[in-house]
Amino acid sequence: MSFTQKILIAMAAGIVVGVTFSVVGAPLQAVSDVLVDGLLDAVGRIFVLLLQMMVVPLVLVSIVCGVASLGGLGALGRVGVKTIGLFLVTTAIALVIALTLAILVSPGEGFALAGDVDYRTQTPPPLSDVFVDMFPANPVRALADGQMLQIIVFALLLGFAINLSGESGRRVGAVFSDLNEVVMKLVTIVIRTAPVGVFALVATTFAAQGLDLFRPLAGYALILVLGLLLHGGLTYTLVLRLARLSPIGFFNKMRAVLTFAFSTASSGATLPLTLGTVKRRLGVDNSVASFSVPLGATINMDGTAIMLGVATVFISNVYGIDLSVGDYLAVVLTATLASIGTAAVPGAGLIMIALVLGQVGLPVEGIALIIGIDRLLDMLRTAVNVCGDGAVACLVARSEGALNLATFNDPGATLDTVARPATAEATQ
Numbered sequence: 354m355s356f357t358q359k360i361l362i363a364m365a366a367g368i369v370v371g372v373t374f375s376v377v378g379a380p381l382q383a384v385s386d387v388l389v390d391g392l393l394d395a396v397g398r399i400f401v402l403l404l405q406m407m408v409v410p411l412v413l414v415s416i417v418c419g420v421a422s423l424g425g426l427g428a429l430g431r432v433g434v435k436t437i438g439l440f441l442v443t444t445a446i447a448l449v450i451a452l453t454l455a456i457l458v459s460p461g462e463g464f465a466l467a468g469d470v471d472y473r474t475q476t477p478p479p480l481s482d483v484f485v486d487m488f489p490a491n492p493v494r495a496l497a498d499g500q501m502l503q504i505i506v507f508a509l510l511l512g513f514a515i516n517l518s519g520e521s522g523r524r525v526g527a528v529f530s531d532l533n534e535v536v537m538k539l540v541t542i543v544i545r546t547a548p549v550g551v552f553a554l555v556a557t558t559f560a561a562q563g564l565d566l567f568r569p570l571a572g573y574a575l576i577l578v579l580g581l582l583l584h585g586g587l588t589y590t591l592v593l594r595l596a597r598l599s600p601i602g603f604f605n606k607m608r609a610v611l612t613f614a615f616s617t618a619s620s621g622a623t624l625p626l627t628l629g630t631v632k633r634r635l636g637v638d639n640s641v642a643s644f645s646v647p648l649g650a651t652i653n654m655d656g657t658a659i660m661l662g663v664a665t666v667f668i669s670n671v672y673g674i675d676l677s678v679g680d681y682l683a684v685v686l687t688a689t690l691a692s693i694g695t696a697a698v699p700g701a702g703l704i705m706i707a708l709v710l711g712q713v714g715l716p717v718e719g720i721a722l723i724i725g726i727d728r729l730l731d732m733l734r735t736a737v738n739v740c741g742d743g744a745v746a747c748l749v750a751r752s753e754g755a756l757n758l759a760t761f762n763d764p765g766a767t768l769d770t771v772a773r774p775a776t777a778e779a780t781q
């Protein structure tokens with residue numbers, strides 16, 4: 354049985370076990386206390402901690418290696434502009450899809466507001482802070498706190514300095530390159546435990562989330578799911594077609610990554626597997642992958658943008674407040690920025706709705722309406738978030754001659770496959 358099959362089976366089994374506990378309820382309470390809230394909860398949390406444990410060393414080491422091998426500012430500038438440009442364009446497309454669907458179907462019209470809704474506002478960070486905060490005063494603190502954008506900036510600069518330091522730089526670069534291999538090995542070791550971790554995470558989530566909560570919000574949930582599937586299926590297929598790559602091959606290899614994102618609801622925790630898959634199974638060279646994938650996990654959140662768009666229209670319908678064309682444009686702009694500022698952890702997107710609602714004058718308490726079902730929808734939007742990172746990395750790498758086609762097309766390429774360089778004939 355392949356690794357992906359094992360993970361998919363673990364996920365399906367987790368859903369069945371979780372839903373069973375949630376539906377049966379009281380008669381199974383004693384078993385549920387020990388098994389779900391005790392054992393499975395602990396296993397799931399340990400699994401996520403192990404994934405998070407690898408993120409900081411992996412991002413630091415692989416970006417330093419990537420930049421050191423890029424050869425100069427020009428190449429990095431090109432990769433940076435292409436990557437960020439594609440992140441913005443795909444996020445804007447995601448919002449157009451979300452708003453079009455939500456406006457056509459109007460979820461939330463006739464929704465009965467049951468009494469007062471109570472939501473304590475959490476203030477989202479001002480966007481200017483997001484940019485200033487990218488620069489670390491103290492790189493050690495940035496590493497210790499897991500400040501991803503600060504780590505990316507520090508690693509980029511360190512990689513440059515290594516590149517410009519002649520013989521000493523070559524020696525330090527060689528150490529980082531060895532470290533890179535070792536950290537990737539650690540990733541493959543932890544990932545081997547994934548079927549157990551995924552089962553535990555999915556079972557505990559589904560046991561805790563009563564599916565009845567969905568009934569009154571079916572319209573909102575359906576439009577959101579449809580938007581996520583359309584964007585995931587169509588937009589990324591288009592991105593891969595632009596790269597002259599097979600979307601089917603891409604999605605087949607990304608299946609395990611998507612399942613991980615689904616079960617952890619965290620792009621950050623999924624990052625080690627996303628990066629490993631993009632490099633070793635899809636054949637993207639480290640010079641592009643090491644930069645695009647961690648940056649994508651931090652700022653590229655198309656699934657979150659779709660949620661922000663649909664939630665805004667839903668809340669405006671519930672409160673009977675009409676939005677003008679100008680308001681919709683403001684939603685596209687603010688939601689794109691808000692998705693950039695969203696942290697790569699479960700539920701982070703929900704906080705950012707306040708920003709979008711405030712921008713178009715909608716009541717922030719509206720968030721309370723959708724909190725109850727957000728965790729399950731978060732799982733799906735996180736899968737879309739990481740899928741976008743992989744697709745963009747493939748397109749950027751292809752345009753830079755940094756994608757090994759033989760690896761991309763090799764169904765047998767695994768995380769253990771030694772990264773092959775992108776040779777001229779392999780990228781044809």
Ligand code: ASP
Nearest residue numbers: 619620657697698701702
């Ligand atoms: N959970 C999402 C992620 O990690 C962020 C969000 O809440 O939208 O990608």
